[in-house]
Amino acid sequence: MGVGDPLNQFEAFVNAVGSVFDGPVTWFRESVVDKNRPEYYWYHRQFRRVPTIDECYTDDIVCFVEANEQFKRDRMVDNEVLSILRQRHHDCILYEGHDHKEKCASIKEQYDKAAENWFIKYGDLGVYGDVKAAYMKQKHRLLWERRHGPVGTGMKNPME
Structure with missing residues (x-):
């Protein structure tokens, strides 16, 4: 048995039902939302310096x-x-x-x-x-x- 393999039939069924609901949401987030969101490399917001x-x-x-x-x-x-x-x-x-x-x-x-x-x-x-x-x-x-x-x-x- 592998690391991610289910232990019994019930766990396999729960994983299948979970992937039906979670699969499209995960796909949408990874392929649409994350690709269109700019990456922020800093914890805080950085403002450009303006003239004094x-x-x-x-x-x-x-x-x-x-x-x-x-x-x-x-x-x-x-x-x-x-x-x-x-x-x-x-x-x-x-x-x-x-x-x-x-x-x-x-x-x-x-x-x-x-x-x-x-x-x-x-x-x-x-x-x-x-x-x-x-x-x-x-x-x-x-x-x-x-x-x-x-x-x-x-x-x-x-x-x-």
Whole structure:
């Protein structure tokens, strides 16, 4: 007896009745549905990158909306990256115990740098912050740094 052979006449009958109902459905799925369905190689949906807000014309509303949606997706990704880094640091603290200050220093440094970069880009925008507000924040920060030096270092001496 082979591997797929029925053990008795009843099992052979059940398999025959099952193939009567299942056969056409399986054939239709394999020959029609699967051949016409595009293959997705990624688990999540991938969006094409759209022009950023500084590349949009002032009267191009569609470009503004696309840039805003791209900004929201980027913010969600950055939030998740920050969340993963925070969780890694927390797990390291729990695992290392009293030695966590030495052994988790590199993870904390990565988290602190990522949190600083996140705050530079998204901080103080609020819940309803959009791409235009973030762009204006970036512009104001660059102007401040040009006039007064890097943020957090104090103002330049006016005599220099």
